[in-house]
Amino acid sequence: MDSLGALNVFVQAAETRSFTATGRQLGVSSSAVGKSVARLEERLGVRLFHRSTRAITLTPEGQMFLERCRRIFSEMEAAELELSQTRAHPAGILRVSLPLVGMLMMPTVSAFLEAWPEIELDLDFSDRLVDVIEEGYDAVIRTGEPSDSRLMTRRLGTFRFRLVGSPAYFGRHGTPETPAELVRHRCLHHRYPTTGKLEEWLVVDENGTRIEDLPRAAVSNAIEPLLHMAEQGRGIACLPDFAVRSLCRQNRLVSVLDDAVKNTGAFRILWPSSRHLSPKLRVFVDFMADTLFAERE
Template sequence: MTLPTDSLGALNVFVQAAETRSFTAAGRQLGISSSAVGKAVARLEERLGVRLFHRSTRAITLTPEGSLFLERCRRIFCEVEAAELELSRTRAHPRGVLRVSLPVVGMLMMPTLSAFMQAWPDIELDLDFSDRLVDVIEEGFDAVIRTGEASDSRLMTRVLGTFGYRLVGAPAYFEKNGTPETPGDLAAHRGLFHRYPQTGKLEDWHLLDDGGKPVPAPTRAAVSSAIEPLIDLAERGHGLACLPEFAVSDRLARGTLTSVLDDKVGHSGTFRILWPSSRHQAPKLRAFVDFMAANLLSETLRSTCA
């Protein structure tokens, strides 16, 4: 059964509703009411002669026909995107909205993001800061920036840079509690630990003794699922924290934090940018990926590869 050419908008409404599993959320993204979304979907179902959603008072779920139709709609929009891409390549400057998900620690990337906005003023950044594990494709992101390994085979990935960790504390803390000279001295100190939001596990400090063997971390004083509170607590003298070097470099330069046992911390991390492999790498995305790879981390911390 064919649809009239003015149904592209209706297909978009259906896709948004299917990906958000909510008429209300879809309407919010599209700038229309939830009732307008429901009516558009109902008209589409009437045209097709099939039910696309199971509806309840709490949620909507796709019917088998709806799931099949969603995949076909995604292919349609990929073709539309490809056509737009061919036209946009004739333009001198990339433009358009770029929706990016970043970890909460990405707030520390704001200088780099600001520089990108100055370099590419026609690209509008739509930034979502969250440590939850987002579904890039289902939630409609153009790209996500995350630490760690990439495990989703549906996504393309590029390494933006690697970074080391520093064990830091406030000068006043060391005056009061002494400065650890060896990893074994940490048993007498208090630790401020980061908890991974997805797993609930504490991040390992990877401390090594002179023989290269792991050393237990100090007694827990506080735990946080975000890095910024740990920085603040460390500056206030509540304990030691093992944090990404890029997150504390300015505090180290100002002297509000001091690092210890630099050669005993074996921890490191990697920033990656990921985007759907089914999507064409539009000029705006290519510009963002290249800029972040070149500028996210300083030359002393960065090690990039494609």
């Protein structure tokens, strides 16, 4: 058990790149962490970290040892999970990263918390590309196709985009009957926060020709301000259907030119392939897949 404790200290230090941060996580001093790592290095006969006054980094031997330690702890986790599968009520902390648009998933997330009250969700909202394994997430939800071979994935569902504006806006400016008429309207655009590029409106006319050079009344790197501006009659926005569904049902927004909009997307949940799907993660994945896109107009 002492050896496992030393391995745990090493793994924590490798992931935080800091003896001080590791000490805070484990409730010990930074010097105790350093001494534990030094004893481990002495026993192994290799240097595991390069040390400087500002940071620590893994040596090649340390990187190799880290992967082996992760497999050891993964096997221990798997053994524990096999014993816990019989538990009727999955419980514990589930750390999940969601995109910023994930704020609009909160009704589904809230319903999950009601269904599984013994699971504590630790949610992080960000559009940056997170390293699921290095940053210690149980899972991440993102759009697009997966590119990390270390991760398992499951599609939660697909969505399409809709052009929406308020009844008051269309009352003042008229409702566009053809895609070409959009060039005479106030358009509210979304800018990707990670790249700074505008999200394209894939709107085509009856001949399949794409409508380009649409006006810009406002640009935002988050969807919530676009929703607000559209509802307040400031223009037309191109937004995911799940984000506007409720407002359309309440007639606070109106959808136009549905057949002309070709933007689509998909959400996926990803988790480390080295880890077994724990009961708490399994019920979260199943719940999101069954519920997130269940309601369609």
